[in-house]
Amino acid sequence: MMYNDPMAKESANTTVFGQETEFDGTLEFTDNLVITGKFTGTIKATGSLEIEKSAVCAVDTMTAGAIVVSGTVTGDLVGSERVELCNGSRVKGDIKTARIRIADNVEFEGQVSMLDTVPDVDVFSVASAEYKQALILKTNEAH
Numbered sequence: 001m002m003y004n005d006p007m008a009k010e011s012a013n014t015t016v017f018g019q020e021t022e023f024d025g026t027l028e029f030t031d032n033l034v035i036t037g038k039f040t041g042t043i044k045a046t047g048s049l050e051i052e053k054s055a056v057c058a059v060d061t062m063t064a065g066a067i068v069v070s071g072t073v074t075g076d077l078v079g080s081e082r083v084e085l086c087n088g089s090r091v092k093g094d095i096k097t098a099r100i101r102i103a104d105n106v107e108f109e110g111q112v113s114m115l116d117t118v119p120d121v122d123v124f125s126v127a128s129a130e131y132k133q134a135l136i137l138k139t140n141e142a143h
Contacts, residue, residue, distance in 0.1 A: 019054050033064075035071075053088065067097075080115070 013031040017023060021037035028044045036052040042060045043049065049064035051057055051071045059075035067079040070086040077083055079097040090107040098115045102108065 017055075051089075059093075076110075 014034060015029070015031065016034045017037050017039065019036045021035075022040075023038070024040045026042045026044070027033075027039070030046050032048045032050075033043075033045065034050045034052060035055045035057060037055060039055070039057040039059070043062045043064065045064040047064060048066040049062065049068070051067070051069045051073055053070045055071035057071070057073045057075070059073065061076045061078060062073065063078040063080075065079070065081045066084075067077050067082075068084045068086065069077075069089045069091055072090040074092045076093045077091070077095045077097070079095070079100075081097075082099040082101070083095050083097040084101045085091055085103060085106045085108060087103040087105045089103075092109045094110045094113070096113045096115060100112060100114075
């Protein structure tokens with residue numbers, strides 16, 4: 001589980017949306033989030049996002065530093081650092097990321113676009129606007 005990740009900053013908080021939780025709207029956060037219930041809408045995050053096996057998410061776009069999917073996601077995923085599709089997960093949508101891992105027994109329908117470079121910015125220590133600007137600058141350098 002991501003919230004036990006020894007590489008994660010100790011100061012980062014983890015919020016868990018339980019199986020009984022149903023959320024509809026736009027969610028923005030900087031720490032870590034684990035979804036085990038139902039989510040509909042848009043997620044804009046700089047922290048880590050984990051979609052558990054029991055979770056069902058229908059999003060326009062799900063943006064986070066790292067996204068780990070064990071459940072079901074319909075919609076586009078943008079993981080600035082990485083995206084991981086775990087055994088048994090189902091994803092229908094496009095993925096943009098710097099690094100991707102797809103396990104066996106994954107249902108995936110969509111396209112994968114690799115980000116050219118990862119910005120030299122610690123995503124947990126900057127505001128999202130500053131991070132986006134760093135991402136744009138890095139992307140423009142490659143051209």
